[in-house]
Amino acid sequence: MSDNINFQDTENTNEWINWIEEAIDKKHIRYYEYVHFSDIKEIGSGGFGKVFRANWRKTEKYFALKSFFSLNNITTKEIVNEIQRQREIDFHDNVIRFCGITKLYSENEIDQSKNYLIVMEYADGGKLRNYLKENFESLTWNNKCKLAYQLACAVSCLHDEGIVHRDLVIVLILP
Numbered sequence: 001m002s003d004n005i006n007f008q009d010t011e012n013t014n015e016w017i018n019w020i021e022e023a024i025d026k027k028h029i030r031y032y033e034y035v036h037f038s039d040i041k042e043i044g045s046g047g048f049g050k051v052f053r054a055n056w057r058k059t060e061k062y063f064a065l066k067s068f069f070s071l072n073n074i075t076t077k078e079i080v081n082e083i084q085r086q087r088e089i090d091f092h093d094n095v096i097r098f099c100g101i102t103k104l105y106s107e108n109e110i111d112q113s114k115n116y117l118i119v120m121e122y123a124d125g126g127k128l129r130n131y132l133k134e135n136f137e138s139l140t141w142n143n144k145c146k147l148a149y150q151l152a153c154a155v156s157c158l159h160d161e162g163i164v165h166r167d168l169v170i171v172l173i174l175p
């Protein structure tokens with residue numbers, strides 16, 4: 001990603017940031033204070049940033065926090081896109097829930113910029129691929145059919161909403 005953000009880019013970045021801030025102010029999306037997260041552990045990484053698992057308020061509740069490498073036009077637009085897409089499919093049991101947003105302020109005294117992290121439901125079972133590697137032999141045909149059916153339902157739900165995912169990441173929530 002380029003550091004040379006032109007005026008148009010900066011303007012758009014502010015527009016996306018305003019969108020996020022207004023959604024938080026009006027409580028359209030829930031805001032989580034970053035200080036209440038602890039026991040933060042990296043669990044994966046994607047094209048835009050890393051994903052962490054974090055404990056909420058020292059309870060039994062864990063969330064997944066999706067971070068972004070830097071806050072520029074492309075990433076702020078991606079945050080807004082992701083929030084909008086998640087809202088459209090928020091009703092489906094087999095799609096990870098979008099919970100809200102948190103802000104991480106730079107600790108650097110000169111650079112006081114903020115960055116957003118998306119707060120999501122945490123899938124404690126890890127990736128389906130790994131789960132199958134370890135458990136394939138012990139799964140019954142009924143279990144396998146259920147997994148395939150849930151997967152097909154989730155993809156069908158995305159398609160019904162006009163969303164083509166292109167690089168599906170399948171994670172599991174253990175019963």
Ligand SMILES: Nc1ncnc2c1ncn2[C@@H]1O[C@H](COP(=O)(O)OP(=O)(O)OP(=O)(O)O)[C@@H](O)[C@H]1O
Pocket residue numbers: 043044045046047048049050051064066096120121122123124126127167169171
């Ligand atoms: N809610 C979650 N619970 C548990 N693990 C998750 C969760 N979200 C993501 N992960 C893990 O983090 C990794 C990266 O997630 P991310 O969503 O950034 O991937 P991606 O979809 O490949 O990225 P992108 O499409 O944005 O480039 C996943 O492969 C998965 O292992």
